[in-house]
Amino acid sequence: MTELEAGRVRTLVPARNGAVLQRYRDVLIALIAFAVLASLPLFTGSKALLDFVIRCSAYGLFATSLNLLVGYTGLTSFGHGMFFGLGAYSFGLIMQKLGVPIPVAFVATLAITAVIAAVIGAICVRLKDIYFAFVTLAFQMLIHSTILSWASFTGGDQGLRGGIPRPAFLGINLANHVHLYVASCALLILGLLAMRQIAQSPFGYTLRMIRDNAARASFLGIDVWRAKLTVFVLAALFAAMGGMVMALFVSGAYPEFAYWTISGEGIFINMLGGVSTFLGPMVGTVLLLLLNDTVTRFTEYHGIVLGVVILFFALGLRKGLLDFVAEWFSHRRNTGEGR
């Protein structure tokens, strides 16, 4: 080893240690979050609260996976909802038609999603900006139309009827509300942790570089197409996980899950929560669902209220809530240091 190389190793080792430390920290935070969420049923008998967290898990996984594309890679997908729908339908259909154990259906759904996402992604990620957005939207409409017209298989516009069977496995009975709740929390935390690892890995930083300057990344020898395709497929997998949680929650799958409005909600959640922090979409999910659930209790004119909220975030804060808070903190710290 030359002196120069030895010097490099010395600087790399602390950096690697830092990354390992951060990973441990993330795992620890995830464990604590799971412990807090999973113990919630011990303190409250509120089924509505548990329902709320289950829905947060479904939408949270979906919105955070969309942020892998939008926030980290700069790929604004208008059709990400197709994977949410695909997850719900694949899982529901496998459970209804084949009656396999839930984990098998879960893995099979991820496999199906990966294959379809790879095919769609291979076509879409070659395109940039608005072209990418609209081609993803077109694919979403294709999947939505397929669900509608293939009525003998998918139930058409009435959805998958008759309930999704939920046989017990390994002592977990998802027909039981608390079991479903804990399982949803576990999927959410595992999903978030996995996405966090992806975002913080060298691959995650490659994505950021592609977002900021794809040409430079390409000149540095990065296969931009392959990196984009990989993240497109990964994001689809987590969106499908969200779809499966939703299918379990409503015990069915409906064409609305694959409609463009779901993608729209995903983008709205990202706008609400912010795209420059990892947990931004999760904060956005909680905000949107809270807003939705509270406002619809009092009025059917919820559209107006949500519209005003969008205006507030777009014109008032000019960014998502967590982005705003993060900037405010860093601004405060900087001015504090300056004193």
Next chain:
Amino acid sequence: MTRTRTPGISRRSTLALMGAGAISVAAPWVARAQAKTIKIGMPTILSGRVAQLGTSSRNAVMLEVDKVNAAGGLAGRQIEMVIRDSKGQPQEAARVARELVNTDGCEWLIDGEASSGSFAVHEVARDLGVLCVHTCSEASSLTADPKQHIPNAFRCVRQGIHDSIVGGSYAASISKAKGLKKWATCSPDYAYGRDTTGEFTLYLKRFAPDVEIISESWPKLFQPDYTEVVTKILQAKPQALYSCLWGGDLTSYIDQANIYAMFGQMEVFAVNMADYTALTVVKNLPKGIHSGNRYIKSFPSTPENAAWGDAYKAKYNEYPTNWSWQNATAVMFLSEAAKKANSTDGKKIAEVLKGLTIKCPFGADGTVTMRGDDHTLVGYAIGWGTTIPQEPYVPEVKAGDWKTIFELEAEWKKSKGYI
């Protein structure tokens, strides 16, 4: 003067906000303590394209609930309706239904959802075991398919298959009388449109075997422009046209077909025409369109039905819809069942509802029945007639024969493997 407060939200206002939040979260539990009233939850569509139908469902329910409350309530308990918007999204319908039961303490559900939403609420009823009456979904499989059957859910709605049988036999009789052999169809391209049209032509051909379908058009749901469809039909030169377009789609279609003077060139059978939401919106309602009855004050032509339609109009300043009479009938059923059971216990009510026959302004013979074996409404007024451009819009309606409906429905169920 110096500023002592930093800009932004103060600690005090943060605490106030948290307090307000806690109160709003706790409010449902406080409300639950008042058990003297019985809460009935109702998810329905109050925003979006079919909001008018959801609103008319709410109106009808409230009209009947006020009567029940004035007469002493259900087994001595006053009814409190908790009605919420589902936006027509099944996942919202499921959430709202669960929230109504779990948080708001609703003991029963009236499900004012259509299509996929009703199946989502059905799953909630299966899951929670709560008494549920569907009041808007016309999809036959909701009650005909034994896989859907649960002891605590009932359907108080007309059905696609009933409409098709009556429509088919009516159209066949006109067909034979006028020699209409070449038919065209034009229906919305989704499950309801395809199924209803398929069933209608099946029964039309059964009653009039020499009928031939020479053209089919499937415009998209909520399609704004029907020029292409109208010209295609005109070119095919059919003698008669069947359509199950509904609401805004039907009225736009008629307005656009009027430009081509289509209604003078063929007999038109539009099953969803005789509904005030369509009749009063069309600019120039052509004379002589054949239609099934949705809700029309003149059919059944009884003083009770006319009085009900007038009472609704007097209260809400508009005519009731098809969804209105169905929702009103649901409240009548629940009220009668509570009287018979002398209880508001969901299980007891479900037992009484099975096979229950009640007096009802919308009954073919003044009564309607909740059929016991598949928990669905039968005996309601069903028939076809022709339109005139002004009130009463459909002056004479030829009533369908329930004996034939029952026979053919049983056959249809067998062919689907339901029985």
